[in-house]
Amino acid sequence: MTVYQATTSAPVNIACIKYWGKRDTKLILPTNSSLSVTLDQDHLRSTTTSRADPSFKKDRLWLNGEEEEIKEGGRLATCIKEMRGLRRQLEDQDASLPKISGYPVHISSRNNFPTAAGLASSASGFAALVASLAALYQLPTDASRLSLIARQGSGSACRSLFGGFVAWQMGEKADGSDSYAVQVAPREHWPDIHALICVVSDDKKGTSSTSGMQRTVETSTLLQHRIKHVVPERMQKISEAILARDFDTFARITMQDSNQFHAVALDTDPPIFYMNDVSRSIIALIVEYNRVAVANGGKLKAAYTYDAGPNAVIYAPKENIKEIVELIVKYFPQAEAFKDPFGLFGTQGVKGRVVEGFNEAVAKPFSVGAVKGLIHTRVGDGPRTLGAEEALLAEDGLPKKL
Amino acid sequence: MTVYQATTSAPVNIACIKYWGKRDTKLILPTNSSLSVTLDQDHLRSTTTSRADPSFKKDRLWLNGEEEEIKEGGRLATCIKEMRGLRRQLEDQDASLPKISGYPVHISSRNNFPTAAGLASSASGFAALVASLAALYQLPTDASRLSLIARQGSGSACRSLFGGFVAWQMGEKADGSDSYAVQVAPREHWPDIHALICVVSDDKKGTSSTSGMQRTVETSTLLQHRIKHVVPERMQKISEAILARDFDTFARITMQDSNQFHAVALDTDPPIFYMNDVSRSIIALIVEYNRVAVANGGKLKAAYTYDAGPNAVIYAPKENIKEIVELIVKYFPQAEAFKDPFGLFGTQGVKGRVVEGFNEAVAKPFSVGAVKGLIHTRVGDGPRTLGAEEALLAEDGLPKKL
Numbered sequence: 001m002t003v004y005q006a007t008t009s010a011p012v013n014i015a016c017i018k019y020w021g022k023r024d025t026k027l028i029l030p031t032n033s034s035l036s037v038t039l040d041q042d043h044l045r046s047t048t049t050s051r052a053d054p055s056f057k058k059d060r061l062w063l064n065g066e067e068e069e070i071k072e073g074g075r076l077a078t079c080i081k082e083m084r085g086l087r088r089q090l091e092d093q094d095a096s097l098p099k100i101s102g103y104p105v106h107i108s109s110r111n112n113f114p115t116a117a118g119l120a121s122s123a124s125g126f127a128a129l130v131a132s133l134a135a136l137y138q139l140p141t142d143a144s145r146l147s148l149i150a151r152q153g154s155g156s157a158c159r160s161l162f163g164g165f166v167a168w169q170m171g172e173k174a175d176g177s178d179s180y181a182v183q184v185a186p187r188e189h190w191p192d193i194h195a196l197i198c199v200v201s202d203d204k205k206g207t208s209s210t211s212g213m214q215r216t217v218e219t220s221t222l223l224q225h226r227i228k229h230v231v232p233e234r235m236q237k238i239s240e241a242i243l244a245r246d247f248d249t250f251a252r253i254t255m256q257d258s259n260q261f262h263a264v265a266l267d268t269d270p271p272i273f274y275m276n277d278v279s280r281s282i283i284a285l286i287v288e289y290n291r292v293a294v295a296n297g298g299k300l301k302a303a304y305t306y307d308a309g310p311n312a313v314i315y316a317p318k319e320n321i322k323e324i325v326e327l328i329v330k331y332f333p334q335a336e337a338f339k340d341p342f343g344l345f346g347t348q349g350v351k352g353r354v355v356e357g358f359n360e361a362v363a364k365p366f367s368v369g370a371v372k373g374l375i376h377t378r379v380g381d382g383p384r385t386l387g388a389e390e391a392l393l394a395e396d397g398l399p400k401k402l
Numbered sequence: 403m404t405v406y407q408a409t410t411s412a413p414v415n416i417a418c419i420k421y422w423g424k425r426d427t428k429l430i431l432p433t434n435s436s437l438s439v440t441l442d443q444d445h446l447r448s449t450t451t452s453r454a455d456p457s458f459k460k461d462r463l464w465l466n467g468e469e470e471e472i473k474e475g476g477r478l479a480t481c482i483k484e485m486r487g488l489r490r491q492l493e494d495q496d497a498s499l500p501k502i503s504g505y506p507v508h509i510s511s512r513n514n515f516p517t518a519a520g521l522a523s524s525a526s527g528f529a530a531l532v533a534s535l536a537a538l539y540q541l542p543t544d545a546s547r548l549s550l551i552a553r554q555g556s557g558s559a560c561r562s563l564f565g566g567f568v569a570w571q572m573g574e575k576a577d578g579s580d581s582y583a584v585q586v587a588p589r590e591h592w593p594d595i596h597a598l599i600c601v602v603s604d605d606k607k608g609t610s611s612t613s614g615m616q617r618t619v620e621t622s623t624l625l626q627h628r629i630k631h632v633v634p635e636r637m638q639k640i641s642e643a644i645l646a647r648d649f650d651t652f653a654r655i656t657m658q659d660s661n662q663f664h665a666v667a668l669d670t671d672p673p674i675f676y677m678n679d680v681s682r683s684i685i686a687l688i689v690e691y692n693r694v695a696v697a698n699g700g701k702l703k704a705a706y707t708y709d710a711g712p713n714a715v716i717y718a719p720k721e722n723i724k725e726i727v728e729l730i731v732k733y734f735p736q737a738e739a740f741k742d743p744f745g746l747f748g749t750q751g752v753k754g755r756v757v758e759g760f761n762e763a764v765a766k767p768f769s770v771g772a773v774k775g776l777i778h779t780r781v782g783d784g785p786r787t788l789g790a791e792e793a794l795l796a797e798d799g800l801p802k803k804l
Contacts, residue, residue, distance in 0.1 A: 221627075221628075221631070221632045221658075221662070222624045222627060222628065222632075222662065222665060222666075225623075225624060225627035225631075226623075226624065229623070229627075230623045230624075252671075255671070255672075256623075256671055259668050259669055259670075259671070259673045260623070260624065260668075260669050262668055263624060263665040263666065263668040263669040264624075264665065266661050266662075266664055266665040266668060267658075267661055267662050267665040268661075269654075269657070269658055269661070270657075270685075270689040271661045271685060273682050273685075276679055276682075277678055277679045280675050280678075283672075283673060283675075287672040
């Protein structure tokens with residue numbers, strides 16, 4: 001008997017132009033366009049197996065081995081329903097196709113990074129879900145078309161359906177049919193963009209991005225100006241910078257837009273803070289690192305960006321990552337040795353040091369644990385279809401024990 | 403022989419609508435109007451003695467006993483020159499007046515609060531300087547007229563020439579002649595407004611407000627919107643709230659404008675941070691304290707505001723101050739007993755506790771020293787002319803030894 005099953009993985013993406021605010025909370029239509037870099041699935045990914053089987057009683061989903069309820073009308077149910085609808089259209093057009101759209105599905109999904117890392121897993125998770133259902137249902141794979149559906153699971157998930165540099169065009173229509181992701185450039189266009197994720201310790205439970213962004217829409221008097229007059233120009237300029245591989249402009253806009261996102265969060269009533277003193281110190285280090293570079297006649301060498309949490313993501317050309325790791329470790333000593341996936345440090349390991357001319361007084365050293373870990377990765381590709389040996393469902397249709 | 407000398411004190415003021423940005427850096431003309439509460443000189447003040455004497459060799463000034471250079475064309479020189487010019491006009495009109503405008507002056511000024519408290523002393527300092535010269539020169543005392551001159555010493559000093567609730571009208575003219583302070587209401591109108599200053603420890607030297615605000619003017623894409631579209635309406639509404647003694651509206655606008663000032667500082671390139679994790683936690687405490695009040699059918703009970711530093715100033719009706727001190731001390735234990743100038747606590751002292759229904763998880767307790775001290779004060783009066791016994795210059799024209 002045929003097993004209808006597919007396994008895919010999807011990447012994390014970190015925005016340079018931030019998504020913050022919905023004009024339609026049900027369809028997840030944003031108040032502004034956004035742009036992100038897709039990170040390499042070799043390091044960070046969500047993997048999802050979907051199986052359709054007439055013997056299943058109902059649709060079920062497991063996340064990291066724990067079953068999640070698929071609430072009627074909820075985001076998971078919406079994505080599954082939309083994908084099933086596309087399958088049904090195919091079946092209606094081609095009578096030779098097996099009628100698997102009528103079967104219940106079992107879905108098992110895992111992230112290869114710990115939740116404690118504070119990395120948003122909803123983007124890679126919903127992208128992997130949609131990609132895996134697209135493979136299961138053998139849908140013609142137009143990533144922009146799929147991004148319309150992933151968007152309804154989690155807004156930023158739509159950008160994880162592409163590799164490289166990805167724009168989410170906000171669109172104008174009330175039904176959301178023009179609010180989807182497009183690829184600005186594939187990773188092969190600019191593979192030199194690397195990323196260092198600084199996982200920052202935080203005691204406080206922050207405001208969720210879903211509730212936080214709507215409070216900003218309702219109460220910030222600055223957000224409307226950002227939406228109408230700042231983001232459109234930045235989208236244009238950063239896209240041009242990516243096409244021209246102009247890191248200086250890319251970095252400048254990325255940092256400005258991270259700051260502005262946190263500024264409108266602070267302009268919210270009551271105010272929302274995602275960055276803490278550790279985040280602020282990392283900003284001070286990167287500002288000083290860039291200042292030295294520019295003072296020596298060069299250009300910007302790194303760009304920080306912060307999502308809705310205290311973690312820093314530092315984008316930089318590969319050649320600068322070694323200096324940046326040394327810099328961060330100097331101020332934020334690590335409990336564990338740096339995992340060096342690109343072999344930058346050989347056998348010597350990281351010493352912790354600053355570049356010549358660096359003003360060490362811009363921040364004070366923290367104790368071990370303030371930055372819990374460092375992850376070195378780079379721009380990556382879009383969702384991958386994996387072989388049966390990587391499936392997360394066992395023969396019985398339940399999640400494999402790991 | 404007649405001694406021409408006068409001693410005055412002037413108050414600190416803390417803005418509710420923040421001044422941030424100059425359209426003319428020499429004349430100190432702001433990009434937006436601002437509004438502040440003058441604090442009681444019984445607790446915080448600058449005191450200045452000015453003497454004019456033909457035996458003096460040149461103008462000299464001492465601040466807290468240390469001589470400061472009066473740089474030609476600098477802010478001190480400008481204020482002294484302008485005041486002397488007003489005196490000369492009087493002398494020209496009335497030949498019976500002694501010609502003291504031609505004498506050099508010696509000026510001694512002291513703040514009764516330590517510099518380490520992190521309270522901006524330039525506002526009270528320049529207000530006391532101008533008020534003391536006005537008394538020395540026996541100028542007709544129109545505080546708005548004097549505020550034009552104090553403004554050229556330090557922008558916010560113009561607001562310290564009035565007691566109560568004070569607006570600095572930005573004006574439009576290029577010569578600055580319509581950029582002065584006016585009193586919205588005297589302290590007697592609403593004497594119930596008290597203030598608790600939380601002096602926050604900070605390791606980092608922050609960006610000076612003079613350089614910081616101009617970087618914001620040059621690089622923030624949000625500041626122009628604030629200036630044109632947000633501040634004018636807030637100035638109108640908070641003035642109405644003061645006249646109506648409407649603390650709820652007063653508090654709401656005060657907190658929103660503090661947040662927006664820090665938001666445009668963050669939208670600056672590179673970003674400027676004045677608040678730290680302690681500041682953020684105090685905000686969380688006041689937000690929760692207000693939430694409980696509103697949940698119980700009441701109105702806002704306190705308003706935080708932050709200037710260009712990590713210190714919190716909490717405005718509240720007098721009846722709430724006891725609860726607020728208990729709340730702050732619960733999370734920020736104090737090394738020294740609370741100085742209780744209004745006798746709120748009797749002999750029991752402060753225990754540190756929260757009001758009923760307060761969610762204690764909104765912040766975590768800090769260790770002793772995170773908040774270095776608490777100062778309880780209230781809305782106060784304008785500059786005071788003091789008796790000769792309070793003079794800060796000795797007979798020899800040099801600062802008295804304290």
